[in-house]
Amino acid sequence: MLRNSFAWLKPALVHRAPQPLLMSRALHFSPRVLSGGSLFGDITTQKQPESAASAPVDPPADPKMMLPADDAVLQKKYLQEAQKKQETSARYVSAEKRRLFDLNVAKNGFYKNNEIIYDKENGKHYKLLLTDAEIEVLEPSVYIKSFRIQSSMKKATLVNRFVRGYNVKNAINQLHFSPKKMATELEKLLKTGLKLASLQGMSEDLLYIHALWVGPDGEWRKRIEWKGRGRVGMLRHRYVHLKAILKLQQTRDRLAWEKEKKIEATKPKTFLNNEPLNFTVHGVYKW
């Protein structure tokens, strides 16, 4: 205790301000942040002492001591940058089309292409015809990407096929009890997807995995495997990433409706040749 004791250091380190959760980590959550001091995470709620919870935390007046999360000017700048980068339907489709699309969805529960809708505001009837690309952009969706994962495409595909097309919550439930490593990684990814969806005001319960795929993450390390009899092999350390598109039930409804329409539109099957004869036919037999 006499010399250079760093006993004071321990409480000082413990009381450091926690990492800001939402602003800096909007897309991904590390388990350290999620757990929030509780062993059980989201399952159980940890009761905070009331005095600590009720006391308003003012950011320090000295800008040098201010945490980046409390710096309103900086965060505003970052947010503007993020908004410039963000992919939204507004970048591709006009405001009028978006408005009519929403009207159509409000009426039918999902988008029915080429249907007549009535706009109460200006008392007009509209018929909206959108291309497949436009529909894909307009329908609410979340595009999520994982970080670099040390695994292979083969291993990831096995898990991906398991949950592809599942409701997101159901998929998380299933993956949680799978012993595969990639199941854990995918579960983490889907959980971020849920957060992002609810940020956009999408219902978590109606969310399903529209598409889910794995890709090589590049820069795979290689090592020589020394074998007997002067031979060598190549050891590859594979890295992959996961990507997924989450969509709402309304997309599924639309696809089912379109399928139904397509079946209705198909002509009945004719087993005999029903085409006109490709030679002139006279009224009498000639032989």
Added chain:
Amino acid sequence: MNSLGVFRRGPFATFARLAHHKVSSSQYPKVNVNDVVLDKPRFGFRKERAPLLSADVKEIFSQEAIKQKYIDAGKPVPIKYRVDGDKIARRNFDSYQDLVAQGLPHFRVGEKEVYLPKATITLLRPKAKYTPYQASFIVPRNFNKMDLRDYLWHVYGLRALNVTVQLSPATYARRTEDNHRYRRSQVKYMTIDMEEPFVWPEIPEESVLKSIKEREGDTRLQIFNLAVGADKEKPTGAYDGLMDKPRLPDIFVSKANKKLMKLKSSRTIAKEDKQRERDEIAKYLNL
């Protein structure tokens, strides 16, 4: 005692080694459980000697005291105490006291005259095991104990009463460019004993926290700079999350769809809407 041990010696010696030989309970060795001693003590059976006469001698000049003790006890003095080592020690001790009183160096000064010493000597913070009467330095590798003693005396007037040397091992390291292995240079440390204690001042709390923060930030920044593939977007949490920019949820737009729809500015989209409106009116008016 092993039960089979009995049969090896007894009348059943022939059968004791047979695998399927079954011994009846009547043939079991007759041993009382209370008589069995597990883990017999392995001490207390040797001859205990009386403590040596030299054991509790605490005088500075111990040799003389021990010799006297043996003579008083009427025992032969051991050979190692028959020398006149203490005479020399007493003479050195007396001369040391004189030299200190006169303010002269307490050792034989080196003959090499150095007017501008080039050597860099770094006083280190003490290790946990050191007492306040000890100080350690990093010295050039060509330094020896006498060099340091002379240096400290002539530059600072500090009496090094004892000098010990610690030479760090030359550890292996790898070059970043070609992964070539080389050995780092050795570092020579010397520890001296001093007349008076010296205690380093405490490091200010603020600067320690600052350095910890900076170091952590640097390592995290390095992780960020070395990230490949999908990890490039991973938040590092460096400098309290200064580097972590918010990312807003994206929709998925495939490359093919991007080509179809073409990224337009909101201004262009508005312009097109207006044009479409005009065309519609022109159609009705037959212009």
